[in-house]
Structure formats: structure tokens, C-alpha cells
Amino acid sequence: MPVAAVILAAGLGTRMRSALPKAMHPVAGRPMINHLVATCEQVFDRIVVVVGPGMPALEKAVAPHATVVQAERLGTGHAARMAAPLLRDFDGDVAVLYADNPLITLPTIRRLVARRAGAGEGSEAAARRGAPGMALLAMRPADPGRYGRVVQDEAGDVARIVEWADASEAERAIGLCNAGVVCAPAQDLFRWLDAVGNDNAKGEYYLTDIVGLAVADGRRVVAEEAEEAELAGANSRAELALLEAGMQARLRAAAMAGGATLVAPETVFLSWDTRLGQDVTIGPNVVFGPGVAVEDEVEIRAFSHLEGCTVRSGAIIGPFARLRPGTEVGRGAHVGNFVELKAATLAEGAKANHLTYLGDVTVGAGANIGAGTITCNYDGLHKHRTEIGAGAFIGSDTALVAPVRVGDRALVAAGSVITEDVPDDALAVARGRQATKPGRGFKGKKKDAS
Template sequence: MSTHREFAAVILAAGKGTRLKSGLHKVLHNIAGRPIIEHLMASVAALAPSRTIVIVGDERKQVEDQVSDRAECVVQEPQLGTGHAVAQAKAALAGFAGDVLMLLGDAPFIKPETMQQMLDRLRSPDAPAVVVLGFEPDDPLQYGRVITHADSTIEKMVEFKDANEAERACRLCNSGLMAARAEDLFDLLDRLDNDNVQGEYYLPDIVNIAVKDGRTCAAVTTDRPDEVAGINSRRELAQAEAQWQELKRTEAMENGVTLKAPETVFFSWDTELAADVTVEPNVVFGPGVTVAAGARIRAFSHLEGASVGEDCSVGPYARLRPGAVMEKGAFVGNFVEMKKATLGEGAKASHLTYLGDAEVGAGANIGAGTITCNYDGYFKYKTVIGERAFIGSNSALIAPVRIGADAIVAAGSAVSRDVGDGDLRMVRGEQVVKPGWADRFHDAMKKKKAAEKKG
């Protein structure tokens, strides 16, 4: 058989997810800052399917809003089981002559390589009617079992409650993920019945129907049970997050990143760290962060939507918000916040500073307590600080304002007008000295307090 047939992915995402106790559809809950279903769709997209169909039902608008730009959404109403869900794709796939990969929207960690293995087995010379992805968990619990022959062809599928003692001893469990040719799939689905306690149409039953017809069905086994883990509760969501984070930490370290305390570092789905980056304990990366070689992210820093250049240093206790850019060798220290701001090569803001909507030139120094006043309650304005400029501590730069190259802003200044290249700007009230005033004040207050006590 051809190993280059086109395929369609059918993703089941119609379930209610009642155990999550949430108004948000379960496949839209985040893992590593990305909705569950987006993890799955990214893996599917890596195989370039001809069609991607998402079966929606409960809270369907939420799911449609998330995926409809990349997938066809088909409604399952009422929701009568997994077999019934896949059957809803029949009209959408009318005339489609390729293969169909059936996936679960709440099982996000299936790898492209595993899906490809399922398709390759489907296209092998013995032409199995259905391919099932099996797994062997440490504790089989009450998973349905896949009973196979020695050659991994399937004898039958059996639900745990219907299995005998020998069948329950089988450790190969059904993941719920399957593949079949379109022409076989919908014929088998048409023959399903709902003669069971739940009154539902179960997808695994298509295997038993095919086997009774004398057709071959085959099992493919993943050696990673966590690859097919479903998410149906807050506890399982937390476990999935922990699983993803552990994999990402391992990947980062294998790629040359130093994590001083790996278990305390949290990544986002798209975090990119180059080799020779060092990350200290208790750092959180939100979405959209890239860090170049040689940079150091110090303890208790939070980065999101930020680009950190080569040999930069961030933190400790720094916050880089979306649009923050640090060029080579730049430095931000403790309690510095950047938002939509660029810190030029070698520039530094060592502590207690806010840089918002700002452009800081190479080699500039931003003193402690400096803020760019970028918002007037209605609009945002930009601050531009030239190369090698020196901004004294406790300065307020009231945007829009431009500080020239090599300029100096004296400590404690509130600058609302542009400062020319090489100029000094000092904006302070006149210092007044009254000799002996404080001593006289203290004497008067002490006498007053003593009189009150006598009275």
C-alpha cells in the first residue's frame, strides 16, 4: 500500500469536562501558557494533514473561536459517545479518500512521531482496518484493554468492566487514539450500536466489528504512557503542567542551558534559551521570551514577551514585560521593570527603575529610582535617552521627552523638556537653609509635650 497517502485529523473536543468545574471549556485550559488543544494541533500540523476537523459540542463557541481559523468545526449534538462524535465528521469528509487519524482534544502530548507510526502501520502491506495506539501504564486502573496476538494484531478490545480475570491481567491499554482509512471508518461507524449501560456509541467497538468481519486490526504501542494522558480534572491539569515543565527543563539542560535549581524554573511553551544561558532559582518565563547565549537570568525574575541579548544580566527580582528588548551586554538589576522599552548595548539600569515606552541608547546609565512617566491617563508617550547619557537617581522623565547623547540629568530632577547632547539638566526646587531652626523646633516641642504631661 502507498505510504504517502493524505490524511485528515479528527479531534474530539465536545465533552463537558464537568470535573474541572469551570466555565472555560476543558481543552482551553492552559499548559505552559498555551491552551491544551493548541499543543495537540501544533503536533498534528507538523505532519501537514490535508484536513483538520474539530468535533465541538459543549461551550462550542469558545472552542470555535480558538481553532476555526485552522480547522473545520463540526457540531456533535446530542453527545452520544466517542463513536458518535467521530461519525459527525462523515459529511465533512464526504469524498475524502485518505486516512483518518482520530485524536482526543484533552490529550495534548501525543508526538508527531507517534502519530506517524500509527499512519505507517495503517499503510503497511497487511492493510489493517483500524490501528489502535496502546500504552502500558504503571497502574492499568480501569482502562479498556487491547487484547493482541503475538504479532500485535488485535484479537479484541474489551472495556475493563466487561473483561474477565485473564483479560484484566493484560497490561496493554487503549489510549482512545486510532487511525483508519476513510472508506473503512465510516462503514464501521454506521454499524455501531449503543447497547450498553451508558446508551452511547463507543469508538473502540469499530475494532471488534472489523475483527468479526475477518479483517486485521493492529496495535501500535507507545513506550511513554504520559504521552497519551488525558486531562479531566484540576489535579490532572496540574500533573500535566508538571510533566511538561520537567520535559522542558531536561531539554533546556541537554541543549546547554544551566539551570541552578531546575525544579524552581518555569517555562512557557515557546521559551527559547540559547546555549550557555544561566538561569538562577525561581525564575518564570511567560510566553514570547528569547534569551541569547551568555545571558544570565538571576533569581526571582519574571520575563514575558521579552528579548534578552548576548551576555546580558537580568535581576534578581527584575520584571521584563512584553516589548522589552535588551541588547548585547545590557544590565538590569533588582526591582527594575521594563515594558515596550529597548535597553541599548551595554546600557544599565541597576535598581528600582521603571522603563516604559522608552528607547535607551548604548552605554547609558539609568540611576536608582528613575521612572519614565509614559501615560497621562489617556495616551502613552515615548522617552528617548541618547548614548552614554547619565540619568541621576530619583529622576522622573515626563514623556514625550528626549535626552541627548552624553547628557546628564541631575538626581531628583523632573524633566519635561528635551535635553540637548552633552547638556546638564537640573530641575529641583531651591534648597533653603535656616540655621538653628531645627534645634529651636525640637526645644519648643519638648516643652509643649512636658506641659501636657503635667496638666
């Protein structure tokens, strides 16, 4: 049976005090909506995202999936109903999910869909009653707080969902809470959504009201339980930070399970797409931005920052190194403390160990870059490249004014400002001549008392 997803993403995130739509706030370097979409793409045949007016960035982020606009924000039931023109005639099940649930996992969504189809029924009696008319996700949070409670009948089916404000003391003692995610046949879902009213304090149409309508229709409703951490949402910056913490815990665990050593895992921050090889060692307080691939047996030392780069096997990075987008560090190369690389390629065995900026540069195999070296890659209008040959040695405190080439095995004297190409095997000295004045030192001179 085909299945479709409706993702509710029209929220403004008012409590976040942000011009950015709530669904676009990043978690582990990627908008939270894209985490959910990526998971849904592995389950659903069609995806429709409900957005608010004036959200072109969100529409672009979820492309090529269809979007519909909820012009007036009249509640979750109203938002889900916006997808009806695209899915009312869909011959299959439709699940409704929330954009601010980026931690929901693939197995959980698959269990929800399978449960609606009749798989995983807990008893022979339930199985004999046929497939449920609706399945919803529920959780047992450590602190149920003001969550809506899932009230079950004697057979274990969902009898109703009662909001905390309307619940009796006995109902508030129920530990099973509603997570808001539902799955039902398309025709039934949209028929129930059409029947939802707004006779409540907020005058809104609530998605949860369809549970009562399904039960009133004589349809079974079942609850599929999932972990609380998967179903966490974000309506504030503080809750967004909790989502980030949850995602980081998941990414760190996966990295270590894959063969990487994280010396102080709680201090390492990974991106959603960070790729780490086996026997990689990562020191404390290392941050990965998007687009980083690290091969086997690499050591990344403390307080380094990597983004949009590739690090080949056996390289050593840091401490206090910064690798910016477009950088590739070759096999066995060394990038040391307070070295910044941008759009730089270091070939195998090249070394830049101290206090250096290498931007828009190619460094040949085995070359050694002395402390304080900079590539002067920007002339105020355009970026220019520097090429340093294999086996070259660049002395400390050298400025390489691009565009310029230093040849293979060439030697550049410390303190030089290189503005012209240096041939292979040549020595380049570009500095003022030293003048020494005998007897002009401190001898015989009095220092100020101050």
C-alpha cells in the same frame, strides 16, 4: 497515501468547573488543542476538529482547519461520526485523536500511521497477512487502574478491548491498556462508526466499539505502544496540572540539551515557544511567558519574569526583574533587581540596576538609569514615549514625564521631575531649592516619653 486527522474537542471539562472549553485550557502558555494541532500538521494532509456548540474561541484557535459541531454530546463514537460529511469520501486513512492529549509526540503519531499502512509488523507471518485494517495506540501505565484492557490473540493482534467493569480477573491483570486513539481507512472507519450502538449504561456511542466491529469484519487490528506520559489527558484541574508538569519536564530537558544551564530546573517554568541560546544561565524560580527569545551568554537571575521580549547576547537580567511585552534588552545591557520594563528598548551596554520602571522608552547605548527612576508614560488617556540618549546619566529618584527626550551624554540630577527636553551634553536640575536652618535640629529639645 493521504492521511487525515479528526480531533475530538467538544468536551466541556465539567469537572474543571470552567466556562472555558476543556481544549482551550493552556499548557505551557498555549491552549492544549494547539499543541496537538501543531503536531498533527506535520503528519496529516487534512485536519477536522469536532467542537461543541457555542465555542467560537475554539473554532478561531484551530483555524484555518475545518470544524464541525457536535450539537449533542452522545459519546466519542458519535463525535467522530460528525466528521463523516467532510471525510467519508476521503481516499486515505483517518486517525481519531483527543484534544486533551497535548503531550503526544510526532514520532508516536507517525508510528501509528505507518503501522496501519503495514509498516513495522512484528513477524513475517503478520506481514504476510497484509496491512492491518486498524491500528490503535496502547500503553502500559504504572497503575492500569480502570483503563480498558487490550486483549490480544495468539498472533499478537488485538482481539477486543474490554472495559474494566466488564473484565474478568485475568483480563484485569493485563498490563496493556487502550489509549483511545485509532487509525483506519476512511470508508471503513465511518462504516463502523455508523454501526456503533448505544446499548450501555450511559446510552452513549463509544469510539472503542469499532474495534470489535473491525474484528467481526475479519480485519486485523494491531496495537502500537506509546509511553503513558504521552497519552495523559485532563478531565480536572489536578490532571491539567499533571499535563503542565509533563510539558515543563520536556521543555526543560530540551533547553538543557540545547546548551542552557538551569541551576534548579524544577523551579524554572518555560513557555511552549521559549527560545534559549547557548551558554544561557537561568537561576532558580524564573518564569517565561509566551514570546521570549534569549540569545547566547545571557544570565537570568533568580525570581525574574519575562514575557514577549528579546534579550540580546551577554545581557544580565535580575534578580527580581520583570520584562513585559515589547521589550528588547541589548547586548551586554544590565537590568537589575526590582526593575520593570514595558515596551522598552535598552541599547547595548545600557544599565538600569535598581528599583526602576521604564515603560514606553528608548534608552541609548551606555546610558545609566539611577535607582528609583520612573517614566511617567500615561496621562490618563494616552501612552507617551520617553527617549534617553546614548551615554546619558539619569540620577536616582527621577521622574521623566513623557513625551520627553533626554539628549546624548546629558546628566539629570537626582530627585528631578523632568517635563521638558534636555539637550545633548546638558545638565538638568528640576527640584526645589534646599533650605538649611542652623540650630533647628534636635539639640536642646526633649523627645516625648512615648
